Amino acid sequence: MKKQxxxxxxxxxxxxGYFEHCSNAIKEFxxxxxxxxxxxxxxxxxxxxxxxxxxxxxxxxxxGYKIESVHTHKSPKDFIVDPSxxxxxxxxxxTFRLLNELHKKGILETIRAKIQNDGIKYMGSSSGSxxxxxxxxxxxxxxxxxPPNFNALGFVDFQxxxxxxxxxxxxxxxxxxxxxxxxxxxxxxxxxVIGLTEANWITxxxxxxxxxxxxxxxxxxxxKEVRMWRPETELVL
Amino acid sequence: MKKQxxxxxxxxxxxxGYFEHCSNAIKEFxxxxxxxxxxxxxxxxxxxxxxxxxxxxxxxxxxGYKIESVHTHKSPKDFIVDPSxxxxxxxxxxTFRLLNELHKKGILETIRAKIQNDGIKYMGSSSGSxxxxxxxxxxxxxxxxxPPNFNALGFVDFQxxxxxxxxxxxxxxxxxxxxxxxxxxxxxxxxxVIGLTEANWITxxxxxxxxxxxxxxxxxxxxKEVRMWRPETELVL
Numbered sequence: 168m169k170k171q172x173x174x175x176x177x178x179x180x181x182x183x184g185y186f187e188h189c190s191n192a193i194k195e196f197x198x199x200x201x202x203x204x205x206x207x208x209x210x211x212x213x214x215x216x217x218x219x220x221x222x223x224x225x226x227x228x229x230x231g232y233k234i235e236s237v238h239t240h241k242s243p244k245d246f247i248v249d250p251s252x253x254x255x256x257x258x259x260x261x262t263f264r265l266l267n268e269l270h271k272k273g274i275l276e277t278i279r280a281k282i283q284n285d286g287i288k289y290m291g292s293s294s295g296s297x298x299x300x301x302x303x304x305x306x307x308x309x310x311x312x313x314p315p316n317f318n319a320l321g322f323v324d325f326q327x328x329x330x331x332x333x334x335x336x337x338x339x340x341x342x343x344x345x346x347x348x349x350x351x352x353x354x355x356x357x358x359x360v361i362g363l364t365e366a367n368w369i370t371x372x373x374x375x376x377x378x379x380x381x382x383x384x385x386x387x388x389x390x391k392e393v394r395m396w397r398p399e400t401e402l403v404l
Numbered sequence: 405m406k407k408q409x410x411x412x413x414x415x416x417x418x419x420x421g422y423f424e425h426c427s428n429a430i431k432e433f434x435x436x437x438x439x440x441x442x443x444x445x446x447x448x449x450x451x452x453x454x455x456x457x458x459x460x461x462x463x464x465x466x467x468g469y470k471i472e473s474v475h476t477h478k479s480p481k482d483f484i485v486d487p488s489x490x491x492x493x494x495x496x497x498x499t500f501r502l503l504n505e506l507h508k509k510g511i512l513e514t515i516r517a518k519i520q521n522d523g524i525k526y527m528g529s530s531s532g533s534x535x536x537x538x539x540x541x542x543x544x545x546x547x548x549x550x551p552p553n554f555n556a557l558g559f560v561d562f563q564x565x566x567x568x569x570x571x572x573x574x575x576x577x578x579x580x581x582x583x584x585x586x587x588x589x590x591x592x593x594x595x596x597v598i599g600l601t602e603a604n605w606i607t608x609x610x611x612x613x614x615x616x617x618x619x620x621x622x623x624x625x626x627x628k629e630v631r632m633w634r635p636e637t638e639l640v641l
Contacts (some may be wrong), residue, residue, distance in 0.1 A: 179578045214591040261588050263547075304547050309585045310500075310554055311541055311592045317550050330579035341416045341602055342567035348546045351498050354451040355548045365578055 168286030171196075172322055172371035174296040176329045176363040178259055185226040186292075189368050192379055194230055196370065197288060203251045208236040209278075211268035212260025212294040223258060237274065244277050255281065259293025259329075262306035266298055267314040279320050289322065293329045296363070300326045305352055305360050323371060324358070325404065331362035331385060346393070353389040359404050360387040361396065369402075376402040405523030408433075409559055409608035411533040413566045413600040415496055422463040423529075426605050429616055431467055433607065434525060440488045445473040446515075448505035449497025449531040460495060474511065481514050489524065496530025496566075499543035503535055504551040516557050526559065530566045533600070537563045542589055542597050560608060561595070562641065568599035568622065583630070590626040596641050597624040598633065606639075613639040 173196040180188035197206070206227060210219040220236040227234045234256070237243035247255065255278060257265070269275040282289045291299045297306045298319040305326040331345055343351075349360050362385035363369065370377050378384055378396050386394040388404065396402065410433040417425035434443070443464060447456040457473040464471045471493070474480035484492065492515055494502070506512040519526045528536045534543045535556040542563040568582055580588075586597050599622035600606065607614050615621055615633050623631040625641065633639065 177578045181576045182578075214588070264588070264592065304549075306547065307579060309542060309544075309589055310547060311585075311589045313554050317547055330577065332577060332579075339418045340567065340569060341414045341419075342544060342569075351451070351501070352546055352548045355501065 168284060169373040170282065170322060170371055171286065171288045171373075172282075172299060173288070173290040173368060174299055174323075174327060174363075174371070175290070175292040175368040176296065176327075176331070177365040178292045180365045185222060186230075188366065189380070190230055192368060192370075193290070196290065197230075197232060197254055200232055200253055204253045205233040205235050205251055206254045206256050206290075207247055207252045208234045209255065209257040209265075209269075209274075209295070210236050210238055211272070212258055212262065212265035214264075219258060219260075223256070227256075237272075243272050243274050247274060247277050247281055252281075252287065254288035254290060256290045257292070257295030257298060259295055261311055262294040262297045262303045262308045263310050263312050263314055265294045266303055266317075266319060267312045269298070270315050275320070279322075282320070282322060296327050296329055296369075299323060301358055302326065304356065305349065323376070325402070326352070326358050326360040327369075328360055328362050329365075331364050333362070333385065346387075349387045353387065357389050359389075361385070361402075362387060362393075367398070378402070405521060406610040407519065407559060407608055408523065408525045408610075409519075409536060410525070410527040410605060411536055411560075411564060411600075411608070412527070412529040412605040413533065413564075413568065414602040415529045417602045422459060423467075425603065426617070427467055429605060429607075430527070433527065434467075434469060434491055437469055437490055441490045442470040442472050442488055443491045443493050443527075444484055444489045445471045446492065446494040446502075446506075446511075446532070447473050447475055448509070449495055449499065449502035451501075456495060456497075460493070464493075474509075480509050480511050484511060484514050484518055489518075491525035491527060492518065493527045494529070494532030494535060496532055498548055499531040499534045499540045499545045500547050500549050500551055502531045503540055503554075503556060504549045506535070507552050512557070516559075519557070519559060533564050533566055533606075536560060538595055539563065541593060542586065560613070562639070563589070563595050563597040564606075565597055565599050566602075568601050570599070570622065583624075586624045590624065594626050596626075598622070598639075599624060599630075604635070615639070
């Protein structure tokens with residue numbers, strides 16, 4: 168089946184509302200949904216599943232979509248494979264916790280199969296975009312829990328570093344920059360990394376991978392100079 | 405044996421030279437060394453062991469100490485237990501890589517035993533301070549490799565978050581603040597966390613744990629208000 172992905176860097180941009188900066192892109196991506204059609208929401212990156220679901224439900228209702236969180240179902244697995252589920256949205260938070268919970272609930276494979284075999288749409292934001300990659304190794308998050316391994320859904324053949332910002336975050340701060348962190352990743356691994364700025368999102372439609380949004384993002388490949396990725400252009404690796 | 409630790413947040417502060425901001429503290433901590441006495445250096449947090457050792461050797465020679473890196477020895481384990489080794493210094497870099505290499509080289513236990521049983525001195529900087537804690541779960545680093553587990557040396561009963569900076573790093577950036585990350589850590593774990601600013605370092609002398617340096621650091625305890633930790637005062641948890 169043709170892969171259809173929407174991978175957002177950040178649910179908020181420049182202090183704007185929840186998905187305000189990319190609500191048109193979300194509507195275009197999901198298209199019209201009718202009747203009992205719904206988006207299955209995965210809230211596990213945050214601790215407060217009910218609170219998270221309520222924020223997300225409101226934002227999606229405003230865009231015309233019904234959200235139902237997997238955590239409200241006795242069997243998240245059965246819910247995800249229900250024919251009324253037309254898309255899956257995995258929200259941001261802590262990537263280690265998210266991956267660990269997907270393992271604990273036994274739905275990592277269920278989500279992978281549903282996207283890859285049934286061709287339903289996948290949207291991720293921040294951590295949810297991280298876990299669409301081969302591994303979670305380019306997350307910015309703290310390792311607050313230990314998942315069984317770092318392998319993720321692998322829908323794309325590149326890594327995403329969400330909330331990307333070039334250079335030092337604060338004048339005189341000596342912590343590693345994102346570029347240094349990604350360079351360290353490439354000392355140990357070979358997969359290209361997209362430094363996805365908060366103003367950007369990626370759509371994948373079959374074999375077409377396109378950047379969208381107000382700014383440029385950055386393409387890091389092992390042993391090569393970093394390149395800009397311009398909005399409305401296709402990713403070439 | 406009495407524990408003697410020096411845990412530095414950052415090898416550089418405000419663009420200063422390597423350990424410039426705390427060189428007096430290092431000299432006071434190690435005291436005089438004579439003859440064949442040396443500090444065993446653990447360079448595994450960075451990829452370039454030779455380059456790293458050369459930078460560190462120079463800085464330590466300027467302070468009057470001979471450094472010898474464990475990576476130059478066929479058996480790092482035998483070297484660490486050599487009686488001429490009066491202290492161990494674990495340098496900063498990527499904490500996941502550091503912990504993984506300590507496992508691969510089989511010296512995590514060797515270092516632990518040498519510090520805990522023989523009472524030699526331990527100095528860590530950044531990642532090297534992280535791994536003196538019970539786990540590496542409060543590192544800022546990218547998970548570029550997967551260690552067998554997140555357990556570390558456990559010389560202290562608190563976690564350190566090095567290079568700590570309060571608040572948002574850049575106006576309008578929506579990535580999680582350090583406070584949010586530490587709050588997420590406490591949603592899953594109970595150990596107190598020290599947000600150690602780059603101007604600070606911690607000395608542990610038996611059961612006395614004291615903060616030093618130009619600024620305040622921060623004490624995060626699960627379910628409690630964050631507290632300031634003033635320099636030259638003892639840690640009370």
